[in-house]
Amino acid sequence: KNEVEQSPQNLTAQEGEFITINCSYSVGISALHWLQQHPGGGIVSLFMLSSGKKKHGRLIATINIQEKHSSLHITASHPRDSAVYICAVVSGSQGNLIFGKGTKLSVKP
Amino acid sequence: DGGITQSPKYLFRKEGQNVTLSCEQNLNHDAMYWYRQDPGQGLRLIYYSQIVNDFQKGDIAEGYSVSREKKESFPLTVTSAQKNPTAFYLCASSILGGLTDTQYFGPGTRLTVL
Numbered sequence: 001k002n003e004v005e006q007s008p009q010n011l012t013a014q015e016g017e018f019i020t021i022n023c024s025y026s027v028g029i030s031a032l033h034w035l036q037q038h039p040g041g042g043i044v045s046l047f048m049l050s051s052g053k054k055k056h057g058r059l060i061a062t063i064n065i066q067e068k069h070s071s072l073h074i075t076a077s078h079p080r081d082s083a084v085y086i087c088a089v090v091s092g093s094q095g096n097l098i099f100g101k102g103t104k105l106s107v108k109p
Numbered sequence: 110d111g112g113i114t115q116s117p118k119y120l121f122r123k124e125g126q127n128v129t130l131s132c133e134q135n136l137n138h139d140a141m142y143w144y145r146q147d148p149g150q151g152l153r154l155i156y157y158s159q160i161v162n163d164f165q166k167g168d169i170a171e172g173y174s175v176s177r178e179k180k181e182s183f184p185l186t187v188t189s190a191q192k193n194p195t196a197f198y199l200c201a202s203s204i205l206g207g208l209t210d211t212q213y214f215g216p217g218t219r220l221t222v223l
Contacts, residue, residue: 030208041219043199045214088151099151099152
């Protein structure tokens, strides 16, 4: 079983829809990152969070340490949000970053 | 403009040849990283360096080598010992080496070994 699981693997939405991408993990962590990978391959860091919730523009990230779960929400989705969204956890015991396989989002106009 | 550059974007090599991937940053970051990305898999750490003239193996270092002679540069050599070298390679940097630091990624190099 993978230590970091993302769901769904693929997601297609219509422009304007509210999007939720989930990340569950099985290891103890000290923090979690959300990253965005553009179709060309470049990666941008979106959030780093260790508790609660963070918001940046139309993006909201939440984490529940007790439930070992994080969500990334996109409000009023737009075709330019089409990308692969990657969750990565900072493993406390292993002292490293463990990456999920990513969720591919496609937003149709 | 500050950032990370990787060159080339696409690279083709024959089996058995060593190949070096370039990574340069002008962000004045101390830490630099090399990752490998394969279809359907998460990123995996190959090597990282937290300071000039020092580097550490990541999860999949076998068949790879690096150097860190300058703060700005962290080239990765894919040797003929790497069994499955065809992949997308990403270089990243961060201000320090902490795992909670934001990492800034380069555009990547797609290596195909024929």
